[in-house]
Structure formats: C-alpha cells, structure tokens
Amino acid sequence: MTHKRSAGLLLFRRTGPRRGTDAGTGVEVLLGRMGGPLWASREVGGWAIPKGEYGPEETPRDAARREFTEEIGLPPPEGEYLPLGEVRLSSGKLVTIWAVEADLDPALMVPGTFSMEWPPHSGTVQEFPELDRVAWFAPPDARSLLIPGQLPFLERLLGLLEP
Structure with a gap:
C-alpha cells in the first residue's frame, strides 16, 4: 500500500531576544488555522504548517x-530552504517540511478553497478556505496550537536556530 505524501514550508522570522518570557530564541513561526466546519471551534491543535499532498511526478x-x-495565495519566499526532514504521521502519511526565513503580512493572505458536503448527508456541497487565517507565533504559543504530529518540525527548526 502506498501512503500519501505531503510537503510544506514553515516560515520563520527573527524578532530579537525577549526578556522575561519563554520565547527563547526571539523567533516567530507562521502557522495557518485549518479551515472548514470540522475545525471551526478548534484553536489548540487546530493550527498547521502550510502544506499539501503531491504525487510521484513532483519533487x-x-x-x-x-x-x-x-x-496562502502568495508566492513562496525566496531564500535558503532549511530541510527539517520527514515525519510519518499516525495515518501513515509522510510529511516533509522546509523552513525559510521570511516576513509575510498575514493580512495579504488569499486562501485557497476546498469543497465538501456540508452538513453531512445533506447533498449540499459548500466551499471552505483551506486555512481560515494565518498568524505569527512565538514558540511557546506555537507548541500549544500546532497539530501534535507537526510538533517535531517546530522543535527541529528551534534546534537549528539555537546559538
């Protein structure tokens, strides 16, 4: 059985040292809150690294x-792509992420959409945003909001950025 594969970019920006907090490295990461009705009431564990599936014809x-x-609806940032490796999720999906240092204004986001039947078994198909918003988070907040299966990528990034 072939498992699905997904790849994405974790943007980070340097914010300078923060005193008296657990923000650590003075870094923020850009996360997106999952869109659609299934995620509408979730904050904790409802944010993700922008990513998606791909097939064998694409690197x-x-x-x-x-x-x-x-x-996100914006071109990917240029700059050095830092490989954060792969994680196999409990579903079997293999996720590969790169980190890129860049600044992006979340207000400029124009989210892509997906269609699904909603409410279930209603016969009504509706469109929803892939991500309903994006925002910058310091590591302690990102740890609590990020989907648990993607936490290793945040920790790997922070390990790379430690002095």
Missing part, C-alpha cells in the same frame, strides 16, 4: 512551494 520541494501558494 517534495516543488510541492512545498506550490502548496504554499495554493494555501
């Missing part, structure tokens, strides 16, 4: 850049 890095544009 993971190309897929990560394409998916960033599809989910």
Whole structure:
C-alpha cells in the first residue's frame, strides 16, 4: 500500500531576544488555522504548517512551494530552504517540511478553497478556505496550537536556530 505524501514550508522570522518570557530564541513561526466546519471551534491543535499532498511526478520541494501558494495565495519566499526532514504521521502519511526565513503580512493572505458536503448527508456541497487565517507565533504559543504530529518540525527548526 502506498501512503500519501505531503510537503510544506514553515516560515520563520527573527524578532530579537525577549526578556522575561519563554520565547527563547526571539523567533516567530507562521502557522495557518485549518479551515472548514470540522475545525471551526478548534484553536489548540487546530493550527498547521502550510502544506499539501503531491504525487510521484513532483519533487517534495516543488510541492512545498506550490502548496504554499495554493494555501496562502502568495508566492513562496525566496531564500535558503532549511530541510527539517520527514515525519510519518499516525495515518501513515509522510510529511516533509522546509523552513525559510521570511516576513509575510498575514493580512495579504488569499486562501485557497476546498469543497465538501456540508452538513453531512445533506447533498449540499459548500466551499471552505483551506486555512481560515494565518498568524505569527512565538514558540511557546506555537507548541500549544500546532497539530501534535507537526510538533517535531517546530522543535527541529528551534534546534537549528539555537546559538
């Protein structure tokens, strides 16, 4: 059985040292809150790294850049792509993420959409945003909001950025 594969970009920006907090490295990461009715009431565990599935005809890095544009509606940032490796989720999906240092204004986001039948068994198909919003978070907040299966990518990024 072939498992699905997904790739994405974790944007980070340096904010300078923060005194008296657990923010640590003075870094923020850009996360997106999952869109659609199934995620509407979830904050904790409802945010994700912008990513998406790809097939064998596409490289993971190309897929990560394409998916960033599809989910955020903006071109992927240029700069050094830091590989954060892979994580196999409990579903079996293999996720590959790169970190890129960039600044992005969340207000500029134009989210991609997906269609699903809602309410269930109603026969009504509706469109929903892939991500209903994006925002910058310091590591302590990102840890509590991020989907648990994606936490290793945040920790790997912070490990790379430690002095």
